[in-house]
Amino acid sequence: MASVGVVTRLLLGKNVLSTARVALPNTGFVKFYSAAPSYENIKIDVVGTKKNVGLIQLNRPKALNALCKPLFVELGKAVVDFDADDSIAAIIITGNEKAFAAGADIKEMQNNTYSSNQRGGFLKEWEDVSRCGKPVIAAVNGFALGGGCELAMLCDIIYAGDKAKFGQPEINIGTIPGAGGTQRLPRYVGKSKAMEIVLTGSFIDANEAEKMGLVARVFPAEKLLEETIKLAERIGSHSPLIVKMAKEAVNQAYETTLKAGLSYEKSLFYGTFATEDRKEGMTAFIEKRAPNFKNE
Template sequence: MATASSLSRLFLGKNLCGRAATISNTGFVKFYSVAPSYENIKIDVVGAKKNVGLIQLYRPKALNALCKPLFQELGKAVKDFDSDSTIAAIIITGNEKAFAAGADIKEMQNNTYSSNQRQHFLQEWEDISNCGKPIIAAVNGFALGGGCELAMLCDIIYAGEKAKFGQPEINIGTIPGAGGTQRLPRYVGKSKAMEIVLTGNFIDAQEAEKMGLVSRVFPVEKLLEETIKLAERIGTHSPLIVKMAKQSVNQAYETTLRAGLQYEKSMFYGTFATEDRKEGMTAFIEKRPPNFKNE
């Protein structure tokens, strides 16, 4: 098992906001701000090749409740990482207690139907869904309401063994509004989704993995390390082809099987117009590692 000191060396290096970072003995990043740019999130670039963008939700006193300023900052950070050619994948995480324990209820308490329409309430979520690079959620603690929806908005979910997921909006007289009633059935099926949404009950990490909501479950102290390994593995491939693969998988949720198969075939054909496809197959035949150039 890696020590805290060895993990510290892994996480030190290139930094987007003048922050140095080390690993605590719980496996979470400790950020030391030199020139802070955000109030509600912390960001860094991590991994052995410094090609993984890390975003930590940072409202610890509010269990990372998703207020509008937080999501505006999150959207900007995701767009910045997405446009950075040195970044292969993005990780969104929280802390030991909470990934995000829901939306900020006090912030939305006095909203009205007309104000939601005028202000395009929750529009900031589009910044996350429009990201071309893979986004991985590393979930420890509570991922409830908007927190669960944010995790589902990511492409892959890894969870710590003590994580809790749920859509408890029914308990406060409303329903999920950022994908909970739409993405959850696609992950776990209609019956389970109905049970979760209509009761407001929580599910633990082990049940979430069994249902297909979560890809893998790890000890709390290993979660971030394992998530970074996954991001680094993705980073060994052509960024161009990874983006095409992500688009193709997402298309499965947007269309019929027949139309999806046609879309996949078109994308597959499209890979043959890239230099990275040629390099990948040539390297395989020559039994050497490929040298992808994102072309």
């Protein structure tokens, strides 16, 4: 299909982004390509039939999307802006077909010292992704290594293309994962497999990652983004308020004991009965109609 050729204005938080609307062939989706001059290392789009999915594409193709500090500062800001935008139901982070992110920028880190890391709070920018209240989905094609694998694990769900590669190869360059690799990976795949991956620096392919539980689903590379958008849109069909509560409940399972987690879950469950969306959802079910959620 040819370009629709319509210029629109998209307001994200405090930033106004110029966008050009282009029809995507064979998908039924309309993609908004941002022309925002303030971002040099990422691209921002709004996708989906209801234009309610925020898409962040890492954009350092010559460096295989190596995660330098300027990129993560931009990524964090984009996530915060999408999180604050009531029209956005879910956020997708992706790269390109060669690399989701092939790791942290080694040249940037090479001359770091222990004291400079401490004083500057090295990697603190990564917290913006983990603090996001809305669902964040990683769409991983190509390499997701080191910091790239850690970024994917910061997300709530990982979808992968069939040629994706995951790994924590920091051991090969005399260091260890520093953005959650030694902590989140065992929670995904168990201690033994995490130890094997971290201590050998070896890669795993998408199918193995799915079998381990690191990846939720695997698709042909060319279908990955389309399928990830479908997932985000399905999440977006539910009450944003209840989705946020459900995300909090699941994340709590990694932070506490089973007993404390069950108590936390029950308190949130009870809390849903104070919302209009819970009332609407149950009423719509009984009346055999689609619910009209209002985020209240």
